[in-house]
Amino acid sequence: MTSHRPALPAVLGLIALAVPVLVALGLISFTIGGAAELAGLTAAVFPVLPVVTAFLWVDRWEPEPPQLLLAAFLWGAGISVLGASLVNDIATTGGGDQVAAVISAPFVEEALKGAFLVGLLCLRRRELDGMVDGVVYAGLVAAGFAFIENILYFGRAFAIDGGNIATVFVIRGVLSPFAHPVFTAVTGIAVGLVARRRNLAGGVLVHRVSYVVAGYLGAVGLHALWNASAGLGYLPAVYGVIMVPLFGGLIALVMRQRRREQRMVSAALPGFASAGWIAPTEVPLLASQSGRRGWRDEVRRRSGDGAAGAVHDYQNAVTELAFLSDRVERGTASPDTRRWHHEALAELKSARDRATAPGAPGGQQPPSASQAPRIFRGEAAHPKERSP
Numbered sequence: 520m521t522s523h524r525p526a527l528p529a530v531l532g533l534i535a536l537a538v539p540v541l542v543a544l545g546l547i548s549f550t551i552g553g554a555a556e557l558a559g560l561t562a563a564v565f566p567v568l569p570v571v572t573a574f575l576w577v578d579r580w581e582p583e584p585p586q587l588l589l590a591a592f593l594w595g596a597g598i599s600v601l602g603a604s605l606v607n608d609i610a611t612t613g614g615g616d617q618v619a620a621v622i623s624a625p626f627v628e629e630a631l632k633g634a635f636l637v638g639l640l641c642l643r644r645r646e647l648d649g650m651v652d653g654v655v656y657a658g659l660v661a662a663g664f665a666f667i668e669n670i671l672y673f674g675r676a677f678a679i680d681g682g683n684i685a686t687v688f689v690i691r692g693v694l695s696p697f698a699h700p701v702f703t704a705v706t707g708i709a710v711g712l713v714a715r716r717r718n719l720a721g722g723v724l725v726h727r728v729s730y731v732v733a734g735y736l737g738a739v740g741l742h743a744l745w746n747a748s749a750g751l752g753y754l755p756a757v758y759g760v761i762m763v764p765l766f767g768g769l770i771a772l773v774m775r776q777r778r779r780e781q782r783m784v785s786a787a788l789p790g791f792a793s794a795g796w797i798a799p800t801e802v803p804l805l806a807s808q809s810g811r812r813g814w815r816d817e818v819r820r821r822s823g824d825g826a827a828g829a830v831h832d833y834q835n836a837v838t839e840l841a842f843l844s845d846r847v848e849r850g851t852a853s854p855d856t857r858r859w860h861h862e863a864l865a866e867l868k869s870a871r872d873r874a875t876a877p878g879a880p881g882g883q884q885p886p887s888a889s890q891a892p893r894i895f896r897g898e899a900a901h902p903k904e905r906s907p
Contacts, residue, residue, distance in 0.1 A: 529586045536590055539597030543667050546604075551674045559674025562684060566692035567666040570700060574658040577773055579808065580780055581838050583646060583655060591635055591656045595663030599631040603664075617750055625702075625742035632660045632699075633706040633735050640710050640731075645859050647714035648842045650707075651776045654769070657707025661699035668699075694758070701766055702742045708772075709734020715846075741765070780842075781807070787841040796867060797837060805837055829873035836867035 548556045571592070578588070603624065610623030636656055639647055647653060669691055676687040713727045741761075748757035785806040792799040804810040811834050819827035840863050 533586060533590060533593065536593035536597055539601050540593055540663075540667070541597075543597055543600045543604075544670070546601075547667075547671050547674065551671070551678045555674040555678035556670060557674075558677040558684065559670040559672070562673040562677075562688050562692065563666055563669035565688075566669065566696035567662055570662045570665070570696050571659065573697075574655050574662070574700070577651060577658075577777070578655045580777055580784075581648060581652075581842065582835060583652065587639075587643070587646060588655075588659055591659040592663035592666075594635045595632055595660035595665075596667045597663075599628065599635075599660065599664050600667045602631045603628045620746040620750055621743050624746060625739045628664065629702060629706065629735060629738040629742055632657070632664060632703045633710075633731075633738065635660050636707055636710040637731060640714060644714055647711060649715050649776060649780070650711035651773060651780065653707035653709070653711025653714070654704045654773055655707075657703040657710075658700040661703040665696070665699040695762075697766060698745060698762070701762065701769060702738045702745070704769055705737040705741065706731070706734040709737075783845050784838055784841040787844050788837075790844070791837065791840065796840065796864070805834060829870065832873065833867065833870040836863065836870045839863045840867060 544556070547559070551559070575588070606627045607619045607623050610619040636653065639656060647656075672687055672691055673684055676684040709730045713730045716727060744757060744761070745754075748754045788797065788802045788805055791797045792802055797805065804814045814834075815827045815830050818830050843859055843863055
């Protein structure tokens with residue numbers, strides 16, 4: 520997690536990602552008509568909201584930059600949809616609907632959705648701290664894809680007889696809104712595992728690539744099984760025997776990883792207090808979501824939303840340092856870790872300066888900037904490795 524304030528390049532990037540989404544919506548309108556598309560859009564909003572909300576809830580402990588989360592959604596809704604549509608149309612023409620559904624769609628769609636995760640791994644590796652981050656980004660990419668796909672399916676059902684949209688909505692919007700996110704989450708888990716390994720180089724690169732390929736093939740396999748069972752009439756059996764347990768297992772895995780992350784942050788806080796980065800009285804408030812939320816609520820009550828936002832930034836900056844420290848302790852720090860630490864500590868100091876006294880334990884402000892230790896001279900930064 521880095522700064523949540525989008526710079527001009529980030530804004531321009533989001534605009535560029537929005538263009539394919541508009542193109543996809545335009546093609547749907549051309550295919551089924553404006554009225555049917557509007558009906559499909561209205562129906563598609565209902566299943567996507569709880570899906571996106573669920574993944575944002577999972578992301579609460581160490582929130583990812585909002586612009587990257589939005590980019591993930593737009594990638595799935597635009598580039599992934601257009602690329603998959605083109606290839607699937609070709610496959611349908613050459614081999615029929617079943618070939619496109621069971622072979623073309625799983626391979627192409629999961630490749631295009633997974634490309635965003637691989638891009639993060641190569642270009643923004645700092646944003647990936649493990650499996651939870653991989654699942655969150657994968658879920659939002661897949662949610663964007665499913666959102667546009669649902670507009671087409673719901674709109675087409677409306678255009679055919681008007682009443683069929685209810686049946687399609689129950690199948691796609693009620694029974695299986697998490698289908699696409701579950702498929703792509705397998706790739707996300709693999710990418711998250713790779714992000715926690717050492718820097719990619721030499722033979723290690725081959726080993727890490729095998730993780731990503733295995734995750735991608737797992738996503739393809741689940742997607743193909745789902746589509747094949749739907750075409751052959753076995754979807755209820757696959758849904759109950761495979762998808763429901765798999766979804767439950769994914770929830771259990773994510774919750775387990777969230778608890779591990781909380782323990783990791785809690786374990787780092789005493790060292791941070793000793794280093795002078797945080798006040799010792801803030802340790803219990805930073806160690807749990809309830810403590811952090813209570814702190815923000817108290818600040819909001821006394822000083823308003825701006826002060827609460829400053830405290831929130833401060834809390835997130837502490838979490839970022841905890842994750843970087845964990846990388847050092849596990850021996851998985853990359854050559855970029857020292858630079859990341861400089862940036863994270865600077866963000867913490869900036870956030871601490873913006874945070875106000877109300878709501879801190881006993882009215883105490885976060886440590887002043889003069890109390891913070893100097894940046895470490897070593898390759899990586901960790902409270903136990905302070906320079907004399």
